[in-house]
Amino acid sequence: MRDSCGRTIDYLRLSVTDLCNYRCQYCMPPEGVEKRLHSDILSIEELAEIAAAAVRCGVKKIRLTGGEPLVRRGLPDLCRMLRAIPGLAELCLTTNGSLLPQLARPLRDAGVDRLNISLDTLRPDRFAAMTRLGTLQDVLAGIKAAEAAGFRNLKFDTVLIGGFNDDEIEDFVNLSREHPWEMRFIELMPMGPCAGWDRNRFLPAETVLDRMAELEPIEAQGVARRYQLPGALGTVGLISPVSHDFCADCRRIRVTADGKLKGCLHSREEIPLRGLHGQALEDAVRRGILHKPERHHLTERSSDTPRNMNQIGG
Ligand SMILES: Nc1nc2c(ncn2[C@@H]2O[C@H](COP(=O)(O)OP(=O)(O)OP(=O)(O)O)[C@@H](O)[C@H]2O)c(=O)[nH]1
Numbered sequence: 001m002r003d004s005c006g007r008t009i010d011y012l013r014l015s016v017t018d019l020c021n022y023r024c025q026y027c028m029p030p031e032g033v034e035k036r037l038h039s040d041i042l043s044i045e046e047l048a049e050i051a052a053a054a055v056r057c058g059v060k061k062i063r064l065t066g067g068e069p070l071v072r073r074g075l076p077d078l079c080r081m082l083r084a085i086p087g088l089a090e091l092c093l094t095t096n097g098s099l100l101p102q103l104a105r106p107l108r109d110a111g112v113d114r115l116n117i118s119l120d121t122l123r124p125d126r127f128a129a130m131t132r133l134g135t136l137q138d139v140l141a142g143i144k145a146a147e148a149a150g151f152r153n154l155k156f157d158t159v160l161i162g163g164f165n166d167d168e169i170e171d172f173v174n175l176s177r178e179h180p181w182e183m184r185f186i187e188l189m190p191m192g193p194c195a196g197w198d199r200n201r202f203l204p205a206e207t208v209l210d211r212m213a214e215l216e217p218i219e220a221q222g223v224a225r226r227y228q229l230p231g232a233l234g235t236v237g238l239i240s241p242v243s244h245d246f247c248a249d250c251r252r253i254r255v256t257a258d259g260k261l262k263g264c265l266h267s268r269e270e271i272p273l274r275g276l277h278g279q280a281l282e283d284a285v286r287r288g289i290l291h292k293p294e295r296h297h298l299t300e301r302s303s304d305t306p307r308n309m310n311q312i313g314g
Pocket residue numbers: 063092094116155157186221222223239241250252265313314
């Protein structure tokens with residue numbers, strides 16, 4: 001289905017929880033989130049019902065996200081239910097990777113096609129400081145488990161943060177030499193805890209090209225401009241929501257774990273879906289697509305959404 005700007009909307013980012021086992025400094029406050037009542041969050045059945053309605057409205061790809069999706073109990077059951085929806089072409093998941101040692105295999109068996117793993121630093125001390133609760137070791141074990149479970153085309157998402165990880169650009173890019181991975185760099189978007197951070201922490205993704213002159217452009221994919229080192233097995237991606245926004249080509253809608261449809265990551269507008277079923281649910285999804293905001297306004301001000309990123313899912 002097309003929105004009022006003529007964009008085809010076929011990609012749903014579905015958040016299964018706002019909870020997380022990490023507290024990344026730019027994403028969540030140190031104290032975490034107020035624990036909600038279990039009933040405030042969509043049940044597995046409600047998530048599957050919304051996903052099926054979205055597919056009837058033209059969605060072909062679903063990406064599960066969080067918070068951290070892997071902390072959600074019953075996630076493999078949900079994946080199995082989603083995989084059985086006729087017309088769904090791709091089921092993907094974005095994760096911090098820490099729980100993949102236990103869950104990579106069950107998720108693969110449940111039909112998840114592809115994983116994107118967030119990884120902001122390769123230094124154990126920095127990792128612990130940025131995530132406040134995590135260890136790099138867990139994520140490295142998670143990556144091994146994902147490969148052993150048969151996940152291919154892994155992508156890694158690194159949020160570029162000036163003064164934190166910009167001296168690791170080369171290390172990340174070099175991983176693409178020996179591994180068939182896409183190493184992606186994402187511009188930090190001003191929202192939630194990082195909205196007021198010093199301007200020099202927000203770097204344009206071009207910084208990567210300035211540091212790595214060897215990178216050669218290859219075909220873009222989704223929202224990522226892509227590059228490759230000569231002879232490398234993997235690729236490098238740049239995602240520039242701030243400096244080169246990709247709103248004109250946006251194909252996404254989002255549903256939050258508390259059941260609100262968001263036409264745009266950065267907009268305040270939300271459509272409540274809870275309690276709707278059948279045609280009424282489908283009509284609400286269509287309304288959300290039709291009224292999808294045209295673009296964000298991050299070059300003029302911080303994000304308009306009052307939510308932190310863990311309450312949306314990226
Ligand atoms: N501004 C903006 N940023 C987005 C949007 N979608 C994803 N991002 C950011 O881009 C980063 C990468 O997103 P992923 O979760 O890996 O998903 P993806 O890029 O759609 O993944 P692929 O399906 O592999 O192309 C995350 O940090 C997101 O916050 C969007 O619609 N708008």
